[in-house]
Amino acid sequence: MTSTRPLRADAVRNRQLLLAAAADEFAERGMDASVADIARRAGVGKGTVFRHFATKDDLIAAIVLDRIDELNTAGERLLEAADPGAALLEFLTVAAHQRQQRDLSFLHEAGELSAEVTRVREQMYNTVQKLVDRAREHRAVRADVTGTDIILLMCAPNYVTSYVPDAPPDLWQRYLAIIFDGLRPEGAHPLPHPPPSTV
Amino acid sequence: MTSTRPLRADAVRNRQLLLAAAADEFAERGMDASVADIARRAGVGKGTVFRHFATKDDLIAAIVLDRIDELNTAGERLLEAADPGAALLEFLTVAAHQRQQRDLSFLHEAGELSAEVTRVREQMYNTVQKLVDRAREHRAVRADVTGTDIILLMCAPNYVTSYVPDAPPDLWQRYLAIIFDGLRPEGAHPLPHPPPSTV
DNA sequence: CAACAAACGGACCGGGTGGTCAACTTGTTA
DNA sequence: TAACAAGTTGACCACCCGGTCCGTTTGTTG
Numbered sequence: 001m002t003s004t005r006p007l008r009a010d011a012v013r014n015r016q017l018l019l020a021a022a023a024d025e026f027a028e029r030g031m032d033a034s035v036a037d038i039a040r041r042a043g044v045g046k047g048t049v050f051r052h053f054a055t056k057d058d059l060i061a062a063i064v065l066d067r068i069d070e071l072n073t074a075g076e077r078l079l080e081a082a083d084p085g086a087a088l089l090e091f092l093t094v095a096a097h098q099r100q101q102r103d104l105s106f107l108h109e110a111g112e113l114s115a116e117v118t119r120v121r122e123q124m125y126n127t128v129q130k131l132v133d134r135a136r137e138h139r140a141v142r143a144d145v146t147g148t149d150i151i152l153l154m155c156a157p158n159y160v161t162s163y164v165p166d167a168p169p170d171l172w173q174r175y176l177a178i179i180f181d182g183l184r185p186e187g188a189h190p191l192p193h194p195p196p197s198t199v
Numbered sequence: 200m201t202s203t204r205p206l207r208a209d210a211v212r213n214r215q216l217l218l219a220a221a222a223d224e225f226a227e228r229g230m231d232a233s234v235a236d237i238a239r240r241a242g243v244g245k246g247t248v249f250r251h252f253a254t255k256d257d258l259i260a261a262i263v264l265d266r267i268d269e270l271n272t273a274g275e276r277l278l279e280a281a282d283p284g285a286a287l288l289e290f291l292t293v294a295a296h297q298r299q300q301r302d303l304s305f306l307h308e309a310g311e312l313s314a315e316v317t318r319v320r321e322q323m324y325n326t327v328q329k330l331v332d333r334a335r336e337h338r339a340v341r342a343d344v345t346g347t348d349i350i351l352l353m354c355a356p357n358y359v360t361s362y363v364p365d366a367p368p369d370l371w372q373r374y375l376a377i378i379f380d381g382l383r384p385e386g387a388h389p390l391p392h393p394p395p396s397t398v
Numbered sequence: 399c400a401a402c403a404a405a406c407g408g409a410c411c412g413g414g415t416g417g418t419c420a421a422c423t424t425g426t427t428a
Numbered sequence: 429t430a431a432c433a434a435g436t437t438g439a440c441c442a443c444c445c446g447g448t449c450c451g452t453t454t455g456t457t458g
Contacts, residue, residue, distance in 0.1 A: 008404060008455055035446060045407030050447065109362075145377070152359045153374065159358045160351045163308075164395050174392035175352065178344070181388055182381025189380055193373035196363050207425055207434060234416060244437040249417065 017042040027102035057111035075127035085140025142188040216241040226301035256310035274326035284339025341387040345394040
Protein backbone atom coordinates (compact mmCIF):
# COMPACT_ATOMS: atom_id res chain seq x y z
CA MET A 1 0.00 0.00 0.00
CA THR A 2 1.49 3.30 -1.03
CA SER A 3 -0.25 5.67 1.34
CA THR A 4 1.35 9.06 1.11
CA ARG A 5 0.30 12.49 2.24
CA PRO A 6 -1.65 14.47 -0.36
CA LEU A 7 0.09 16.73 -2.84
CA ARG A 8 0.49 20.35 -2.00
CA ALA A 9 -2.02 22.67 -3.64
CA ASP A 10 0.49 24.30 -5.96
CA ALA A 11 1.85 20.90 -6.87
CA VAL A 12 -1.46 19.55 -8.14
CA ARG A 13 -1.99 22.74 -10.09
CA ASN A 14 1.46 22.53 -11.67
CA ARG A 15 0.94 18.89 -12.53
CA GLN A 16 -2.18 19.76 -14.49
CA LEU A 17 -0.47 22.72 -16.16
CA LEU A 18 2.39 20.45 -17.15
CA LEU A 19 0.19 17.75 -18.63
CA ALA A 20 -1.74 20.31 -20.66
CA ALA A 21 1.37 22.17 -21.79
CA ALA A 22 3.11 18.94 -22.72
CA ALA A 23 0.14 17.70 -24.75
CA ASP A 24 -0.01 20.99 -26.64
CA GLU A 25 3.72 21.13 -27.17
CA PHE A 26 3.89 17.54 -28.40
CA ALA A 27 0.94 18.11 -30.71
CA GLU A 28 2.65 21.12 -32.25
CA ARG A 29 6.27 19.98 -32.42
CA GLY A 30 6.01 16.21 -32.42
CA MET A 31 8.51 14.13 -30.53
CA ASP A 32 11.07 16.95 -30.83
CA ALA A 33 9.26 18.92 -28.15
CA SER A 34 11.87 19.50 -25.47
CA VAL A 35 11.34 19.30 -21.75
CA ALA A 36 12.64 22.84 -21.42
CA ASP A 37 10.00 24.16 -23.82
CA ILE A 38 7.26 22.25 -22.06
CA ALA A 39 8.35 23.73 -18.74
CA ARG A 40 8.41 27.24 -20.17
CA ARG A 41 4.95 26.78 -21.70
CA ALA A 42 3.60 25.61 -18.35
CA GLY A 43 5.26 28.57 -16.65
CA VAL A 44 7.42 26.45 -14.36
CA GLY A 45 11.08 25.62 -13.98
CA LYS A 46 12.59 22.61 -15.74
CA GLY A 47 13.36 20.99 -12.42
CA THR A 48 9.65 20.95 -11.61
CA VAL A 49 8.98 18.77 -14.64
CA PHE A 50 11.32 16.11 -13.36
CA ARG A 51 9.91 16.33 -9.87
CA HIS A 52 6.50 15.30 -11.21
CA PHE A 53 7.72 12.91 -13.90
CA ALA A 54 11.00 11.17 -13.22
CA THR A 55 11.75 10.97 -16.91
CA LYS A 56 10.44 12.33 -20.18
CA ASP A 57 8.99 8.90 -20.92
CA ASP A 58 7.03 9.04 -17.67
CA LEU A 59 5.48 12.31 -18.76
CA ILE A 60 4.56 10.76 -22.08
CA ALA A 61 3.06 7.75 -20.36
CA ALA A 62 0.87 10.01 -18.21
CA ILE A 63 -0.49 11.77 -21.30
CA VAL A 64 -1.14 8.51 -23.12
CA LEU A 65 -2.93 7.17 -20.07
CA ASP A 66 -5.37 10.06 -20.01
CA ARG A 67 -6.17 9.68 -23.69
CA ILE A 68 -6.84 5.96 -23.53
CA ASP A 69 -9.04 6.52 -20.51
CA GLU A 70 -11.16 8.89 -22.55
CA LEU A 71 -11.65 6.19 -25.17
CA ASN A 72 -12.53 3.64 -22.52
CA THR A 73 -15.23 5.87 -21.15
CA ALA A 74 -16.74 6.39 -24.58
CA GLY A 75 -16.45 2.70 -25.47
CA GLU A 76 -18.19 1.45 -22.36
CA ARG A 77 -21.00 3.90 -22.86
CA LEU A 78 -21.48 2.74 -26.46
CA LEU A 79 -21.72 -0.89 -25.38
CA GLU A 80 -25.19 0.02 -24.11
CA ALA A 81 -26.30 1.65 -27.37
CA ALA A 82 -29.32 0.35 -29.24
CA ASP A 83 -27.77 0.05 -32.71
CA PRO A 84 -24.49 -1.93 -32.53
CA GLY A 85 -23.40 -0.91 -36.02
CA ALA A 86 -23.90 2.78 -35.31
CA ALA A 87 -22.22 2.30 -31.94
CA LEU A 88 -19.06 0.92 -33.55
CA LEU A 89 -19.01 3.71 -36.10
CA GLU A 90 -19.42 6.26 -33.37
CA PHE A 91 -16.57 4.77 -31.37
CA LEU A 92 -14.32 5.08 -34.39
CA THR A 93 -15.55 8.62 -34.79
CA VAL A 94 -14.69 9.47 -31.20
CA ALA A 95 -11.22 8.03 -31.59
CA ALA A 96 -10.59 9.87 -34.84
CA HIS A 97 -11.95 13.08 -33.39
CA GLN A 98 -9.66 12.84 -30.40
CA ARG A 99 -6.69 12.44 -32.64
CA GLN A 100 -7.88 15.22 -34.93
CA GLN A 101 -7.79 17.73 -32.10
CA ARG A 102 -4.31 16.73 -31.00
CA ASP A 103 -2.30 14.20 -32.95
CA LEU A 104 -0.22 12.42 -30.33
CA SER A 105 -0.10 9.07 -32.09
CA PHE A 106 3.69 9.00 -32.06
CA LEU A 107 3.63 9.02 -28.28
CA HIS A 108 2.11 5.55 -28.23
CA GLU A 109 5.10 4.06 -29.97
CA ALA A 110 7.82 6.07 -28.29
CA GLY A 111 9.66 5.23 -25.14
CA GLU A 112 8.87 2.78 -22.40
CA LEU A 113 5.29 3.12 -21.31
CA SER A 114 4.18 2.25 -17.79
CA ALA A 115 2.47 -0.98 -16.80
CA GLU A 116 -0.54 1.20 -16.06
CA VAL A 117 -0.71 2.09 -19.74
CA THR A 118 -0.66 -1.52 -20.89
CA ARG A 119 -3.38 -2.32 -18.37
CA VAL A 120 -5.78 0.40 -19.49
CA ARG A 121 -4.89 -0.28 -23.11
CA GLU A 122 -5.85 -3.94 -22.82
CA GLN A 123 -9.05 -2.83 -21.18
CA MET A 124 -9.74 -0.76 -24.27
CA TYR A 125 -8.95 -3.67 -26.57
CA ASN A 126 -11.50 -5.66 -24.65
CA THR A 127 -14.16 -3.05 -25.07
CA VAL A 128 -13.53 -2.76 -28.80
CA GLN A 129 -13.68 -6.52 -29.07
CA LYS A 130 -17.14 -6.47 -27.59
CA LEU A 131 -18.28 -3.59 -29.78
CA VAL A 132 -17.17 -5.49 -32.86
CA ASP A 133 -18.75 -8.74 -31.73
CA ARG A 134 -22.07 -7.01 -31.24
CA ALA A 135 -21.82 -5.30 -34.62
CA ARG A 136 -20.96 -8.57 -36.33
CA GLU A 137 -23.89 -10.38 -34.77
CA HIS A 138 -26.17 -7.67 -36.13
CA ARG A 139 -24.63 -8.07 -39.60
CA ALA A 140 -23.36 -4.50 -39.44
CA VAL A 141 -19.82 -5.56 -40.30
CA ARG A 142 -18.52 -8.41 -42.44
CA ALA A 143 -18.03 -11.78 -40.78
CA ASP A 144 -14.30 -12.04 -41.41
CA VAL A 145 -13.34 -8.88 -39.56
CA THR A 146 -12.05 -9.02 -35.98
CA GLY A 147 -11.72 -6.69 -33.04
CA THR A 148 -8.01 -6.45 -33.65
CA ASP A 149 -8.68 -5.35 -37.20
CA ILE A 150 -10.78 -2.47 -35.96
CA ILE A 151 -8.20 -1.46 -33.38
CA LEU A 152 -5.64 -1.27 -36.12
CA LEU A 153 -7.90 0.62 -38.49
CA MET A 154 -9.05 2.97 -35.76
CA CYS A 155 -6.89 5.97 -36.53
CA ALA A 156 -6.17 5.28 -40.19
CA PRO A 157 -8.53 8.10 -41.28
CA ASN A 158 -6.38 10.65 -39.45
CA TYR A 159 -3.21 9.18 -40.79
CA VAL A 160 -4.58 9.49 -44.29
CA THR A 161 -5.39 13.16 -43.92
CA SER A 162 -2.12 13.97 -42.18
CA TYR A 163 -0.48 14.31 -45.56
CA VAL A 164 -2.81 17.06 -46.72
CA PRO A 165 -1.47 20.53 -45.97
CA ASP A 166 -4.21 22.83 -44.66
CA ALA A 167 -6.70 19.98 -44.69
CA PRO A 168 -10.24 20.89 -43.68
CA PRO A 169 -10.60 19.69 -40.10
CA ASP A 170 -13.35 17.20 -40.91
CA LEU A 171 -11.65 15.57 -43.89
CA TRP A 172 -10.94 12.44 -41.86
CA GLN A 173 -14.67 11.71 -41.90
CA ARG A 174 -14.41 11.03 -45.62
CA TYR A 175 -11.83 8.31 -45.13
CA LEU A 176 -13.53 6.90 -42.09
CA ALA A 177 -16.60 6.45 -44.29
CA ILE A 178 -14.62 4.77 -47.07
CA ILE A 179 -12.91 2.41 -44.66
CA PHE A 180 -16.15 1.67 -42.89
CA ASP A 181 -17.73 0.81 -46.24
CA GLY A 182 -14.89 -1.68 -46.65
CA LEU A 183 -15.91 -3.22 -43.34
CA ARG A 184 -19.53 -3.77 -44.34
CA PRO A 185 -20.83 -7.18 -45.41
CA GLU A 186 -22.34 -5.97 -48.70
CA GLY A 187 -19.91 -6.41 -51.56
CA ALA A 188 -17.15 -7.80 -49.37
CA HIS A 189 -14.43 -9.77 -51.12
CA PRO A 190 -12.47 -12.53 -49.37
CA LEU A 191 -9.43 -11.25 -47.50
CA PRO A 192 -5.99 -12.47 -48.64
CA HIS A 193 -4.38 -12.69 -45.20
CA PRO A 194 -5.58 -13.99 -41.81
CA PRO A 195 -6.12 -11.44 -39.04
CA PRO A 196 -3.37 -10.87 -36.48
CA SER A 197 -4.08 -12.62 -33.21
CA THR A 198 -2.95 -9.98 -30.74
CA VAL A 199 -1.85 -6.39 -30.75
CA MET B 200 23.54 24.79 -68.07
CA THR B 201 25.56 23.10 -65.34
CA SER B 202 28.11 21.15 -67.33
CA THR B 203 30.70 19.70 -64.99
CA ARG B 204 33.32 17.05 -65.35
CA PRO B 205 32.13 13.56 -64.38
CA LEU B 206 32.51 12.23 -60.87
CA ARG B 207 35.60 10.24 -60.02
CA ALA B 208 35.11 6.50 -59.97
CA ASP B 209 35.44 6.13 -56.19
CA ALA B 210 33.09 9.05 -55.71
CA VAL B 211 30.23 7.46 -57.64
CA ARG B 212 30.77 4.23 -55.72
CA ASN B 213 30.71 6.04 -52.38
CA ARG B 214 27.60 7.94 -53.36
CA GLN B 215 25.77 4.68 -54.00
CA LEU B 216 27.09 3.14 -50.79
CA LEU B 217 25.91 6.18 -48.88
CA LEU B 218 22.41 6.16 -50.33
CA ALA B 219 22.01 2.47 -49.57
CA ALA B 220 23.47 2.75 -46.07
CA ALA B 221 21.33 5.76 -45.31
CA ALA B 222 18.14 4.06 -46.49
CA ASP B 223 18.90 1.03 -44.31
CA GLU B 224 19.87 3.11 -41.32
CA PHE B 225 16.76 5.30 -41.59
CA ALA B 226 14.57 2.24 -41.98
CA GLU B 227 16.00 0.71 -38.81
CA ARG B 228 16.34 3.73 -36.55
CA GLY B 229 13.83 6.19 -37.97
CA MET B 230 14.62 9.86 -38.09
CA ASP B 231 17.09 9.42 -35.21
CA ALA B 232 19.61 7.82 -37.54
CA SER B 233 22.69 9.99 -37.23
CA VAL B 234 24.95 11.07 -40.05
CA ALA B 235 27.89 9.53 -38.21
CA ASP B 236 26.19 6.12 -38.09
CA ILE B 237 25.27 6.32 -41.75
CA ALA B 238 28.88 7.10 -42.63
CA ARG B 239 30.14 4.21 -40.53
CA ARG B 240 27.64 1.84 -42.13
CA ALA B 241 28.77 2.92 -45.59
CA GLY B 242 32.39 2.42 -44.54
CA VAL B 243 33.20 6.06 -45.17
CA GLY B 244 34.27 9.08 -43.17
CA LYS B 245 31.67 11.52 -41.95
CA GLY B 246 33.14 14.31 -44.04
CA THR B 247 32.42 12.32 -47.18
CA VAL B 248 28.73 12.38 -46.42
CA PHE B 249 28.68 16.15 -46.42
CA ARG B 250 30.75 16.31 -49.59
CA HIS B 251 28.05 14.40 -51.44
CA PHE B 252 25.06 15.90 -49.65
CA ALA B 253 25.50 19.43 -48.36
CA THR B 254 23.07 18.80 -45.54
CA LYS B 255 21.25 15.91 -43.93
CA ASP B 256 18.05 17.10 -45.58
CA ASP B 257 19.72 16.88 -48.98
CA LEU B 258 20.57 13.25 -48.30
CA ILE B 259 16.98 12.59 -47.31
CA ALA B 260 15.73 14.31 -50.45
CA ALA B 261 17.94 12.07 -52.61
CA ILE B 262 16.51 8.95 -51.01
CA VAL B 263 12.94 10.16 -51.37
CA LEU B 264 13.58 10.99 -55.01
CA ASP B 265 14.70 7.45 -55.79
CA ARG B 266 11.65 5.94 -54.14
CA ILE B 267 9.14 8.13 -55.94
CA ASP B 268 10.88 7.36 -59.20
CA GLU B 269 10.31 3.66 -58.59
CA LEU B 270 6.60 4.31 -58.16
CA ASN B 271 6.52 6.41 -61.32
CA THR B 272 8.03 3.61 -63.33
CA ALA B 273 5.50 1.11 -62.03
CA GLY B 274 2.61 3.51 -62.49
CA GLU B 275 3.40 4.33 -66.09
CA ARG B 276 3.73 0.67 -66.91
CA LEU B 277 0.33 -0.06 -65.36
CA LEU B 278 -1.33 2.65 -67.44
CA GLU B 279 -0.98 0.21 -70.34
CA ALA B 280 -2.55 -2.72 -68.50
CA ALA B 281 -5.68 -4.39 -69.86
CA ASP B 282 -7.78 -4.39 -66.67
CA PRO B 283 -7.84 -0.88 -65.16
CA GLY B 284 -9.27 -2.05 -61.86
CA ALA B 285 -6.57 -4.67 -61.43
CA ALA B 286 -3.98 -2.12 -62.53
CA LEU B 287 -4.97 0.31 -59.79
CA LEU B 288 -4.94 -2.44 -57.21
CA GLU B 289 -1.52 -3.53 -58.35
CA PHE B 290 -0.19 0.00 -58.13
CA LEU B 291 -1.36 0.21 -54.55
CA THR B 292 0.25 -3.15 -53.96
CA VAL B 293 3.56 -1.96 -55.36
CA ALA B 294 3.48 1.13 -53.18
CA ALA B 295 2.63 -0.85 -50.07
CA HIS B 296 5.24 -3.44 -50.85
CA GLN B 297 7.91 -0.79 -51.24
CA ARG B 298 7.07 0.64 -47.87
CA GLN B 299 6.87 -2.81 -46.33
CA GLN B 300 10.46 -3.55 -47.23
CA ARG B 301 11.72 -0.25 -45.86
CA ASP B 302 9.41 2.12 -44.04
CA LEU B 303 10.76 5.57 -44.85
CA SER B 304 7.42 7.35 -44.74
CA PHE B 305 8.67 9.82 -42.14
CA LEU B 306 11.26 11.06 -44.60
CA HIS B 307 8.56 12.50 -46.84
CA GLU B 308 7.36 14.84 -44.13
CA ALA B 309 10.71 15.76 -42.64
CA GLY B 310 12.96 18.60 -43.62
CA GLU B 311 13.00 20.73 -46.71
CA LEU B 312 12.80 18.59 -49.81
CA SER B 313 14.30 19.70 -53.09
CA ALA B 314 12.35 21.17 -55.99
CA GLU B 315 13.28 17.99 -57.85
CA VAL B 316 11.26 16.01 -55.33
CA THR B 317 8.16 18.11 -55.75
CA ARG B 318 8.50 17.81 -59.52
CA VAL B 319 8.70 14.02 -59.59
CA ARG B 320 6.04 13.82 -56.91
CA GLU B 321 3.59 15.80 -58.99
CA GLN B 322 4.41 13.56 -61.90
CA MET B 323 3.37 10.62 -59.73
CA TYR B 324 0.15 12.34 -58.69
CA ASN B 325 -0.61 12.75 -62.35
CA THR B 326 -0.07 9.08 -63.08
CA VAL B 327 -2.26 8.02 -60.17
CA GLN B 328 -4.92 10.43 -61.36
CA LYS B 329 -4.98 8.66 -64.73
CA LEU B 330 -5.00 5.20 -63.15
CA VAL B 331 -8.00 6.17 -61.06
CA ASP B 332 -9.83 7.78 -63.96
CA ARG B 333 -9.46 4.62 -66.02
CA ALA B 334 -10.60 2.45 -63.12
CA ARG B 335 -13.61 4.67 -62.52
CA GLU B 336 -14.65 4.55 -66.15
CA HIS B 337 -14.57 0.77 -65.98
CA ARG B 338 -16.76 0.85 -62.85
CA ALA B 339 -13.93 -0.73 -60.85
CA VAL B 340 -14.07 1.98 -58.20
CA ARG B 341 -16.96 4.05 -56.92
CA ALA B 342 -17.84 7.25 -58.76
CA ASP B 343 -17.24 9.60 -55.85
CA VAL B 344 -13.61 8.66 -55.29
CA THR B 345 -10.81 10.82 -56.71
CA GLY B 346 -7.15 10.41 -57.56
CA THR B 347 -6.22 12.43 -54.52
CA ASP B 348 -8.19 10.04 -52.36
CA ILE B 349 -6.15 7.14 -53.66
CA ILE B 350 -2.87 8.97 -53.14
CA LEU B 351 -3.85 9.56 -49.55
CA LEU B 352 -4.99 6.00 -48.98
CA MET B 353 -1.94 4.57 -50.73
CA CYS B 354 0.15 3.64 -47.73
CA ALA B 355 -2.61 3.34 -45.16
CA PRO B 356 -2.32 -0.48 -45.13
CA ASN B 357 1.27 -0.24 -43.93
CA TYR B 358 0.42 2.36 -41.37
CA VAL B 359 -2.27 0.07 -40.01
CA THR B 360 0.11 -2.84 -39.56
CA SER B 361 2.89 -0.70 -38.12
CA TYR B 362 1.28 -1.02 -34.71
CA VAL B 363 1.49 -4.80 -34.66
CA PRO B 364 4.67 -6.07 -33.02
CA ASP B 365 6.18 -8.98 -34.97
CA ALA B 366 3.56 -8.62 -37.68
CA PRO B 367 3.70 -11.19 -40.46
CA PRO B 368 5.29 -9.38 -43.40
CA ASP B 369 2.23 -9.73 -45.63
CA LEU B 370 -0.33 -8.52 -43.11
CA TRP B 371 -0.71 -5.23 -44.96
CA GLN B 372 -2.41 -7.14 -47.77
CA ARG B 373 -5.35 -7.76 -45.47
CA TYR B 374 -5.93 -4.07 -44.91
CA LEU B 375 -5.28 -3.16 -48.49
CA ALA B 376 -8.08 -5.57 -49.38
CA ILE B 377 -10.45 -4.08 -46.82
CA ILE B 378 -9.74 -0.54 -47.95
CA PHE B 379 -10.05 -1.52 -51.59
CA ASP B 380 -13.42 -3.07 -50.84
CA GLY B 381 -14.38 0.30 -49.44
CA LEU B 382 -13.42 1.85 -52.77
CA ARG B 383 -15.62 -0.44 -54.86
CA PRO B 384 -18.99 0.69 -56.23
CA GLU B 385 -20.96 -2.22 -54.77
CA GLY B 386 -22.47 -1.32 -51.43
CA ALA B 387 -20.94 2.16 -51.35
CA HIS B 388 -22.56 4.67 -49.03
CA PRO B 389 -22.49 8.40 -49.70
CA LEU B 390 -19.40 10.11 -48.34
CA PRO B 391 -19.87 12.77 -45.63
CA HIS B 392 -17.11 15.13 -46.79
CA PRO B 393 -15.97 16.39 -50.21
CA PRO B 394 -12.59 15.23 -51.49
CA PRO B 395 -9.56 17.49 -50.98
CA SER B 396 -8.65 19.37 -54.14
CA THR B 397 -4.88 19.11 -54.02
CA VAL B 398 -2.20 17.34 -52.07
C1' DC C 399 3.23 32.55 13.82
C1' DA C 400 6.82 29.29 13.91
C1' DA C 401 8.92 25.57 11.99
C1' DC C 402 9.41 22.05 8.75
C1' DA C 403 8.91 19.37 4.82
C1' DA C 404 7.47 19.72 0.26
C1' DA C 405 7.94 21.97 -3.93
C1' DC C 406 10.42 25.02 -6.94
C1' DG C 407 13.94 26.97 -10.17
C1' DG C 408 17.75 27.30 -12.97
C1' DA C 409 22.75 26.74 -13.26
C1' DC C 410 25.15 22.87 -14.43
C1' DC C 411 26.77 18.29 -16.51
C1' DG C 412 27.80 14.57 -19.81
C1' DG C 413 26.66 13.02 -24.10
C1' DG C 414 25.34 13.17 -28.80
C1' DT C 415 24.14 16.03 -32.88
C1' DG C 416 24.80 18.32 -37.61
C1' DG C 417 28.21 20.56 -39.81
C1' DT C 418 33.36 22.51 -40.80
C1' DC C 419 38.12 22.29 -42.09
C1' DA C 420 42.82 21.58 -43.26
C1' DA C 421 45.97 17.93 -43.89
C1' DC C 422 46.24 13.89 -46.55
C1' DT C 423 45.22 10.32 -50.30
C1' DT C 424 43.89 8.92 -54.81
C1' DG C 425 41.91 8.87 -59.48
C1' DT C 426 42.64 11.13 -63.84
C1' DT C 427 44.84 13.03 -67.56
C1' DA C 428 48.54 14.68 -70.65
C1' DT D 429 54.96 8.94 -64.58
C1' DA D 430 54.42 13.55 -63.06
C1' DA D 431 51.38 16.82 -61.45
C1' DC D 432 47.08 18.50 -60.18
C1' DA D 433 42.46 18.57 -58.96
C1' DA D 434 38.98 15.90 -56.89
C1' DG D 435 37.88 13.24 -53.08
C1' DT D 436 38.55 11.55 -48.29
C1' DT D 437 39.12 11.79 -43.42
C1' DG D 438 38.44 12.40 -38.48
C1' DA D 439 39.42 15.75 -35.11
C1' DC D 440 37.01 19.66 -33.89
C1' DC D 441 33.15 23.15 -33.01
C1' DA D 442 28.95 25.13 -31.25
C1' DC D 443 24.68 23.75 -29.96
C1' DC D 444 20.91 21.44 -27.71
C1' DC D 445 19.16 17.64 -25.22
C1' DG D 446 17.57 14.93 -20.88
C1' DG D 447 18.59 14.72 -16.34
C1' DT D 448 20.85 16.25 -11.64
C1' DC D 449 21.45 19.10 -7.61
C1' DC D 450 21.18 22.29 -4.16
C1' DG D 451 19.99 26.86 -2.43
C1' DT D 452 15.60 29.17 -2.10
C1' DT D 453 10.57 29.75 -1.74
C1' DT D 454 6.07 28.29 -0.22
C1' DG D 455 2.11 25.59 1.43
C1' DT D 456 0.76 23.18 5.52
C1' DT D 457 0.20 22.05 10.18
C1' DG D 458 0.17 22.44 15.33
